[in-house]
Each structure stands twice: as C-alpha cells, then as structure tokens.
Amino acid sequence: MSRVVARGPGRVNLIGEHTDYNDGLALPFAIERGVTVTAEPIAGGRIEARALDLGEDDAFDLDDPTPAQGWRAFVRGTVAELRAAGHAVRPSALTIEGDLPHGSGLSSSAALEAALCLALLEDPDVDRIELARLCSRVENHHVGARTGLLDQLAVLCGRDGMALRIDFRDLAIEPVPLELGDWRLVTLDSGASHEHAAGGYNERRAECAAACEALGIASLRDATSTEGLPPPLDRRVRHVLGENARVEATAAALAAGDLEEVGRLLDASHASLRDDYEASVPEVERAVAALKDAGAAGARMVGGGFGGSVLALFPPGAEPPSDATAVAPGPPARRRRVAAR
Ligand code: GLA
Numbered sequence: 652m653s654r655v656v657a658r659g660p661g662r663v664n665l666i667g668e669h670t671d672y673n674d675g676l677a678l679p680f681a682i683e684r685g686v687t688v689t690a691e692p693i694a695g696g697r698i699e700a701r702a703l704d705l706g707e708d709d710a711f712d713l714d715d716p717t718p719a720q721g722w723r724a725f726v727r728g729t730v731a732e733l734r735a736a737g738h739a740v741r742p743s744a745l746t747i748e749g750d751l752p753h754g755s756g757l758s759s760s761a762a763l764e765a766a767l768c769l770a771l772l773e774d775p776d777v778d779r780i781e782l783a784r785l786c787s788r789v790e791n792h793h794v795g796a797r798t799g800l801l802d803q804l805a806v807l808c809g810r811d812g813m814a815l816r817i818d819f820r821d822l823a824i825e826p827v828p829l830e831l832g833d834w835r836l837v838t839l840d841s842g843a844s845h846e847h848a849a850g851g852y853n854e855r856r857a858e859c860a861a862a863c864e865a866l867g868i869a870s871l872r873d874a875t876s877t878e879g880l881p882p883p884l885d886r887r888v889r890h891v892l893g894e895n896a897r898v899e900a901t902a903a904a905l906a907a908g909d910l911e912e913v914g915r916l917l918d919a920s921h922a923s924l925r926d927d928y929e930a931s932v933p934e935v936e937r938a939v940a941a942l943k944d945a946g947a948a949g950a951r952m953v954g955g956g957f958g959g960s961v962l963a964l965f966p967p968g969a970e971p972p973s974d975a976t977a978v979a980p981g982p983p984a985r986r987r988r989v990a991a992r
Contacts, residue, residue: 654692657986659766660685661757662805663838663962663978664953665814665829666920667898669928671799673859673891674820674872676898679801680829680980681809686749686762690770693744698771700726703748713740718793722747725760728793729767732785739773754844756952756959761802764789765984775986779807780822797853798955809983816902820872827902829980833967834910837975838953838960839942843934845958851930852955858887883929890927894920914948914964921951930956939963945972 660681667677693699700709702722709723713734716727726745733740745767751759764786769775783803790796790803804817804824813826859871862884866874874892877885897916904912921939925931935952938961942950946969953962962978965971 653988653990655690655770655986655988657688657690657766657769657984658685659688659762659764659769659984660806660809660981661751661759661762662802662809663757663836664801664805665836665962666901666916666951667801667817667894668920668924668952668954668956669855669859669930670891670894670898671801671817671819672797672856674870675891675895676819677801677817678814678827678898678901679805679809679817680814681805681983682757682978683981684749684751684757684976686747686751686759686766688763688766688770689746690741690743691745693742696742698726698730698740698743698745700745700747703746713742722763724794725763725789726767728789729764729771729786731793732788733768733771736781736785738777740771741773743771745770752840754959755840756845756954757838758802758806758954760790760794760796760798761786761806762984764803765806769984769986779983780804783807797856802954807984809980811982812980814905814980816898820870827905829905830908831910832908834948835965835971836962836978837942837965837971838962838978839938839972839975840960841932841934841938841952841958843932843958845955851957855887855928855930858884859891862888886927886929890923893923893927910964910966911948914966917949917951917962917964921949924952924956928956932956932958934958935961941972942975945970947971 661684662679664679696713716730753759786803790798810826814829816825816827871891877888901916939950942963947963950963
C-alpha cells in the first residue's frame, strides 16, 4: 500500500473576470503556491482528515459523508461527488496543508478540491475537464458558492509557462505563452478576505441571469448591446462584453510582445470591475493604488472580487512593494506515490 501526495496549485487570472458563468472568455494560469493533500491508506471504510494549518480534524464513513461546514465541506463534498460519479475512493487518513491563504483570492478552494480528488482517487487517470466539473459541483452543492469553472480548469489544466485562453462556451482551452522578459507579475493581498458563498458573488450571478431573461437570450455571450436594460443590469452586461473583448486584446498583445498594452488592459479591466460590476472594496482600491504608485504598468483585482488579491504588471526597473509576491505560470494539479510509512 502506498501513500499518495497530491498538490493542487492556486491560480491567477490574468484577465477575463466574471465571464466564465456567462459563457465568455478568460486567460488564467496555475501558480506555484497551492495546497498539498497526503493520503495514507487505512483499514475500514472511513476517511480521517486533518487540516494541519488549522489544527482541526474530521472523520466520517465513506458511505455516508453527511454535510458539514468550512473546510470539512470540501472533504466530504469531494468524497460524495467522486463516489456519485462512480469513482473508487480509498479509505484514507488525509493531511491537508498549504501556502495559499484561504480568502486571498488565489483560489485556495479549487486548489484544495483538485488536490483532494487526486489524493482520493484509486485511479487518477480521469479526464481533467470532467474532474474540473466534479470539483465545481463540490463548490456549488456542498460549499454553497455558485462559482463557475474558471478556477478548476486553471488548476487542473494549467501549463508551465503558459496562460490558458478558455472559451467557456465550449470549454476549448488554448495555451498562450506568457513571455514577460524582464517584466514581472506580482500579487498583493488586499487584506480583505473574500468568501464566495457570502458576499456579492451570487448576487452578481443572479443579475446576469436576470439580464439574460430581459434580453431574451440564453447567455450573455449572445448579448450585443446593453440597450433596454435597466440599471444596474446594463452596467453588469457592459462589463462582461468589454471583458471578453479585453481577453482577446490581451492574447493579441502578448503575441505581439506589447506588455505596455497588457498593462493598459489590466487597468481597464479593474476600472470596469470597480465601476460597472461594482465588485471592489476600499482595501482592494488601496492595494491597486499602492501598486500603481510603485510604478505598475497595470493593476487589477483577481477572482471574484469583494476582497482578495490584486495582480500587477511591473516594467523593468520598477520595484514592487516589499509585501508583494512574484507569480509565474506553473504546472497543473499533480500527484505522486511514495512508499507508505
Ligand atoms: C471566482 C469564481 C470563478 C469566477 C471568478 C470571477 O474566482 O470561482 O468561477 O467566476 O470568481 O471571474
């Protein structure tokens, strides 16, 4: 019997925010920081789990992962969804640890879901898009956040050195080389923790659905203008339309090596998220201002907003604030087997 060590990376979304659940476009990448889940096989039919960073435990029958709150909802939800999808799950003692703080907006949730799946699966040879959908069901049905597929796809399908252009209409994924030369990407934690299950995230989703209904379309990907929509729905749709266009423009600017333009697009994305999508908070605005003051060519909130981290692009010679962390595209979620202790 061998032990499995699974690593789920976090993600940064270069651009394309609140587009995934609108059948739109995004350009995320997996990062180095993440969550590690170690699974030691045990006798019987149970799962024992220990969250090392929190010093908390959980234990439950594999056959009966009754609902729970907090990190336990992820573990129990993953077991429930793996089994519901017909996957064999090994009775295991799990330990969970990581270097991606919860609430920092770099998708510790998807990192945890992906690492749990890979640690628990008897046979990890499962289609990654299927696995992303499964992880998303954990989040939607067990954790209570109506998030889209952005984070799970970035974490499970990421490529070293690449961003992924994802078209959420058909889940087509195209690697886009992220060649920055002497430029640097950094994240800065705003200090305001964000929580998808609470906050404005679910409310924004409902507003997009209401806009679709008013426009008589199935998804905002089919919207061509905001005409006839009452406020604030017109502003929400304007953000989504503009953001899809900015993803295409960013991919083109990267291909052309025009990083100044990428910086301008990050700024435009942030302005749209702040003014039209109304997803900012004062802490995030302060972090953006600090990064711009330090000479960033562009800075914007990442992820669902209402807190979390800010991403910034620095030109050669400009020095990011000392509490910012460099980010680069790394490999996707992975696992290795080691001899049992
Ligand atoms: C969160 C969600 C994603 C996506 C982003 C906003 O990260 O988990 O599905 O909607 O917010 O782009």
